[in-house]
Amino acid sequence: MDRRPRLLAPLLLACLALAVTAPGAFALSARYPTQSLGNRGTDVRAIEAMLIAKGYSLTFDGVFGVDTRAAVSEFQESRGLPATGIVNDATWGRLLSQIGPGSVGMPVVVLQRQLNEKRRAHLVTDGIYGSTTKAAVIAFQKHMGLVATGSVTMQTWRWLLWHFETPAFNKTSVCDYSVGNGLANWGTGAAIGQLEAAAKVVAKAGYGRVSVGDVGFEHGGAIPGHLSHRDGLDVDVRPMRDANDQCVARTNWRVASYDRTATRALIKAIRATAPGHIKLIYFNDPVLIREGLVRAHSGHDDHLHIRYCEAIHRNPLYDC
Numbered sequence: 217m218d219r220r221p222r223l224l225a226p227l228l229l230a231c232l233a234l235a236v237t238a239p240g241a242f243a244l245s246a247r248y249p250t251q252s253l254g255n256r257g258t259d260v261r262a263i264e265a266m267l268i269a270k271g272y273s274l275t276f277d278g279v280f281g282v283d284t285r286a287a288v289s290e291f292q293e294s295r296g297l298p299a300t301g302i303v304n305d306a307t308w309g310r311l312l313s314q315i316g317p318g319s320v321g322m323p324v325v326v327l328q329r330q331l332n333e334k335r336r337a338h339l340v341t342d343g344i345y346g347s348t349t350k351a352a353v354i355a356f357q358k359h360m361g362l363v364a365t366g367s368v369t370m371q372t373w374r375w376l377l378w379h380f381e382t383p384a385f386n387k388t389s390v391c392d393y394s395v396g397n398g399l400a401n402w403g404t405g406a407a408i409g410q411l412e413a414a415a416k417v418v419a420k421a422g423y424g425r426v427s428v429g430d431v432g433f434e435h436g437g438a439i440p441g442h443l444s445h446r447d448g449l450d451v452d453v454r455p456m457r458d459a460n461d462q463c464v465a466r467t468n469w470r471v472a473s474y475d476r477t478a479t480r481a482l483i484k485a486i487r488a489t490a491p492g493h494i495k496l497i498y499f500n501d502p503v504l505i506r507e508g509l510v511r512a513h514s515g516h517d518d519h520l521h522i523r524y525c526e527a528i529h530r531n532p533l534y535d536c
Contacts, residue, residue: 246374246375246378247305247374247378247530248303248304248305248308248309248374248377248378249377249378249404249405249406249526250302250303250304250526250527250528250529251263251280251302251303251406251526251527252280252285252301252302252303252492252526252527253280253281253282253284253285253301253491253492254280254490254491254492254493255280255406255409255410255490255493255526256278256279256280256406256409256410256413256489256490257278257404257405257406257407257408257409257410257412258278258329258330258333258334258381258405258408258409259377259404259405259406259409260278260279260280260284260405260406260409261276261277261278261326261329262326262329262330262377263280263284263288263303263311264276264277264278264284265322265323265325265326265329266311266312266322266323266326267284267287267288267291267311268322269321269322269323270291270311272287272290272291273287274287278409285301286301288301288302288303288307289301291307291310291311292307292310295310297310302527302528304528308373308374308377309370312370312373314367314368314369314370315327315345315367315368316345316350316365316366316367316368317345317346317347317349317350317366317367318345319345320343320344320345321343322343324343324344324345324349325341325342325343327345327349327353327368327376328340328341328342328343328349328352329341330376330377330379331349331352331353331356331376333381333405334376334379334380334381334405335352335355335356335359335379337352337355337356339352350366351366353366353367353368353372354366356372356375356376357372360375360379362375377405379434379435380402380403380404380405380408380432380434380435380436380448381402381403381404381405381408382399382401382402382403382408382431383401383408383411383412383415383428384412385428387425388419388425389412389415389416389418389419389425389426390411390412390415390425390426390428391425391426391427391428391463392427392428392429393427393428393429393454393463393466394429395429395430395441395452396440396441397430397439397440397441400430400431400432400433400439400445401428401430401431402431402432402433402434402435402436402448403431403432403448403449403451403524404447404448404449404524406490406493406524406526407431407448407449407451407524408431410486410489410490410493410524411426411428411451411453411486411522413489413490414426414482414485414486414488414489414490415485417485417488417489418456418478418481418482418485421481422460423456423460423475423478423481423482424456424457424460424461424462424463424478425462425463426453426454426462426482427453427454427462427463428451428452428453429452429453429454429519430442430445430452431445431448431450431451431452432445432446432447432448432450436448444523444533447529447531447533447534449495449523449524449525449526449534450521450522450523450524451521451522451523451524452519452520452521452522453482453519453520453522454466454467454518454519454520455467455468455469455474455475455479455482455499455501455518455519455520456474456475456478456479456481456482457473457474457475457478458472458473458474458475459473460475460478466518467518468517468518469499469500469501469502469517470517476501476503476504479499479501479504479520480504480507480509482520483497483499483504483509483510483520484509486522487509490524492527492536493524493525493526493536494522494523494524494525495523495524495525495533495534495536496511496521496523497509497510497511497520497521497522497523498510498511498512498513498516498520498521498523499511499516499519499520499521500512500513500516500517
């Protein structure tokens with residue numbers, strides 16, 4: 217008797233289940249973002265807020281500076297952890313605690329900010345875990361294929377901190393250009409925060425907005441046309457133009473519209489706003505290569521490829 221149909225049925229059901237729960241499937245590999253001296257962004261704000269809630273005196277600015285590192289080291293030592301000043305999985309686990317409806321204070325502010333930045337929840341960051349915050353938590357848990365309790369367990373914290381975010385595109389510092397992958401603008405909280413900080417420096421210098429191309433998909437994974445851009449730490453941006461109109465027109469280092477001075481300023485701003493967290497920048501301008509600002513790589517005449525990195529990362533490509 218031919219048993220193949222019976223054997224295929226469970227396999228097909230398994231494939232269908234995987235397709236339905238695609239975000240959750242990606243989240244199976246979720247990990248806390250390692251943050252350290254030089255990082256910026258939403259996840260650094262989470263660290264600062266949690267430390268403030270535990271009595272540490274810090275500026276709540278989203279910049280992992282020497283004061284933040286010192287507070288992290290002191291906190292680690294107080295909890296019997298190696299005092300490295302690097303916020304790894306073990307440190308996140310001690311900083312965070314379960315919260316739910318009725319909770320108040322800085323941990324709730326962290327939650328609300330994370331949901332706003334990573335899921336555009338539009339919550340008021342008032343530190344009160346009310347009905348709207350609960351609804352946003354339930355929506356996020358359903359989005360990730362988690363049990364939708366409306367309370368934030370350690371599992372929900374991990375998934376939320378792991379989740380990518382997009383730049384805040386605006387009329388002053390950051391704009392978007394598409395290369396065929398749609399809204400592939402999702403990156404880690406640090407990558408996006410550091411990019412936005414660099415864009416503000418460039419805009420203030422009078423060079424116009426930074427034009428952002430592919431970063432990654434919302435839950436990571438393979439992206440057409442790229443061998444990388446899977447982990448939320450690779451960012452493509454256009455070089456700058458003489459007319460400061462890189463948001464609406466492309467250029468490359470070989471043509472007259474290219475502004476080397478402005479592009480040099482952009483690269484220096486990228487490096488300065490993420491000290492110790494730039495793995496490499498690909499761009500084929502030979503002058504900037506000779507200056508040690510970028511590296512040559514095939515296919516990078518018309519855009520810069522920035523690779524951010526973390527102090528500890530499971531993929532050596534992104535390990536600083």
